[in-house]
Amino acid sequence: MAKQIHFLDVGLNYKKRWIFSNFNFNFIEGIPVCLIGSEASGKSSLLKMVKNEISYTGSILCDEPCEVILDFHLEDDISIYEYLNIKNMDRVFQQDLQNFLKLKNYSYSVLKLNEVYQLKVCLCKYLFQCPRFLFVDDFLHILSLEDRELFFQMALKYGITLFYVTSSMEDVLFFPYLVVLGRDGILLEGSTLKVLKEEKIMKRLGYSLPFIVDLSLQLISYELITDICCNFKELRSKVWK
């Protein structure tokens, strides 16, 4: 049976001010989730709750221990080689590490890496531990879209179910399930395309849609296509048959 993490009536109250409340959600193994929300809506705080770093109302029940990445800045003055324990690393991991980091030399101190590489090294550390559930906060935007996609694919390959918090709408298409967080809990949730089809609600809430989805929806209204397309190739072949 698939493991789950249950969020039951979870809420965050700061000095008599509700940041959000009534967050009820079952995070199921095998269904990666992308969570979006407006600024200061408590997205990062939700991850801190999972990590038990802040107090909250309601309860979070985990069938299985999970990992939460809230910060990626590395503080130990050791080499990447030591930090990731490459010596004892599986060959598949080594190959993926090479593809992801694209570094020739692992003897650099992690402290001397720039922000992007620190993040990549940090993500690898978590990925190679293969936790069943991995929560990631909104800082992947410093990576290129290709690197983000690669990271999501690696997580999938290692059987890690991601719970990804983001403010980048382009990233939501990498996830099959989308949750929109608001003051009163979940505003919208469901398969990503189904949620994005609620174009008017999404825009009223202040969100833009991913470019390709937005363009598809407009082309549908012009009756040039009939379905939403998720990539350029698909859209081109449908419009210019």
Next chain:
Amino acid sequence: MEIKLKNFIEPGKIVSFLNFSGSFQKFKSNKKVCYVLDTPFTKNIKVGNYFRKYFSNYTESKFRDACRIALLDPIVVDTNLKNLSKTEIKKVRFVEGLMYQSDTFVFVNFEKGFYEKNRAYYRKLFLKLTKYNKCILLVTNDVSFLLGMKSQCFLFTEQCYEQIQDFYDDNLYHYVQMPQIISFVKFLNKRGIVMNHYVDQKELLKAIYRSVS
């Protein structure tokens, strides 16, 4: 190569810097320049009290107006500076500049974390501020935030910097992420579907309609 941003300051202009690697952490805002970045505050004080205590020109109405302009939620006034979210920190730093009535605003990766409605608001606001002779310097890697905004844009590389005239210049995208609209138009052009260099989605939509009908 050391580059000083002050060399780019020109009243009434928006100047954007792509792939700029300088650090702004140690700079403090003042009457001349306001630095808007998400570095956490170290002071253990509520937002409202901070402005009351450290800004000699503080008046309730002035502060309220600054918060409204910067889209800072009034509820945040009672929050401790240390407990602010990243976007709230940026808004508070923006309010600082508005209170100082700074001549120049340096926004560092400001757009990150904001959703589209607010990004669009700030784009318009920057334009408005230039009409009051303020200079807006935008340090960012997000070209999509700059599309459609009339700004002088400079790309920084290891050795030099150059002014960008066309966001469809491939050279630019060795350093920063290509916006999806540009990526899509380039994709179509490569496959023989000729499209102009659109940066506006509505214009692109019309062009697609024209090309098939």
